Amino acid sequence: MHTIYIEGKNWLHYQTPLAASWAIKCICKAKHACSDAMNSPSWHTKSRYSIKEVYNLIQTQADKTQWARYVWNRLSIPKHRFILWMLIWDRLKTRDKLFNYGVCADNLCSFCGDAVETSAHLFFDCVYNKRFLVALLAWLGLNTHRTSVSLIPHWIRRNCRISFKREVFYASIAGGVYQIWKARNSAVWDHSVSTIEGLLHSLQSDVKHRILSVSGKKLSDVDREWLLAL
Ligand SMILES: [Zn+2]
Incomplete structure (x- = not known):
């Protein structure tokens, strides 16, 4: 799986600065919703992923x-x-x-x-x-x-x-x-x-x-x- 970077840092460990732009805050909000699901072993065995799969994963x-x-x-x-x-x-x-x-x-x-x-x-x-x-x-x-x-x-x-x-x-x-x-x-x-x-x-x-x-x-x-x- 490809790693996503925000301002050079792995997105899973990126902390949102108070002065971050609106767009960055939106990305980080989405990150919080996705990070738990994407850390699961089943997700790491995938060679490809899609937005639809992430969506389906975080919606029980x-x-x-x-x-x-x-x-x-x-x-x-x-x-x-x-x-x-x-x-x-x-x-x-x-x-x-x-x-x-x-x-x-x-x-x-x-x-x-x-x-x-x-x-x-x-x-x-x-x-x-x-x-x-x-x-x-x-x-x-x-x-x-x-x-x-x-x-x-x-x-x-x-x-x-x-x-x-x-x-x-x-x-x-x-x-x-x-x-x-x-x-x-x-x-x-x-x-x-x-x-x-x-x-x-x-x-x-x-x-x-x-x-x-x-x-x-x-x-x-x-x-x-x-x-x-x-
Ligand atoms: Zn009010």
Whole structure:
């Protein structure tokens, strides 16, 4: 196998300097994801490798199956699925990226202004997102203290045995991610921040309309009643 070098050093032992360029930081981030897998004996016996093989190696089958179930859930609205998929792959153009491109004057969070706006901050740490998730969970009647979009779907899978309800919950979480991203775009481009109540109301309306139109007559009376009572 060929060894990859960054600035003359073997990439597996390269430490990212604080002042490293954005491109170098991206390469190093990918390195951390790949290095464990590439150190395995099975990898060292290969005479050739490809990007596709590296990708397949670092993605466990369990991760693929679980996230596919959450993201490509049939009841989720397509644009909600798309934004969730972009978040999982860290492809949303948050202010840290826009700042590096020279588009923004600063890289601070559009909601709180207290931290660099990365996807991780916006969707997992920001106080605005946490307040919204608390309201979302209360609406769905989910009794969990988890306030992270990465942990809540796993919790739902373990704790909800009714498949229709699980699908509604996954659709709502995907919709929640979409609403946060939409609110963030309004904050950046229109300089207005929606209220948590406004976001939740918009989500409730979208999710119920989508599920009723997709399920149609297949929906049992019990499930329809439960959905409309949400
Ligand atoms: Zn924030």
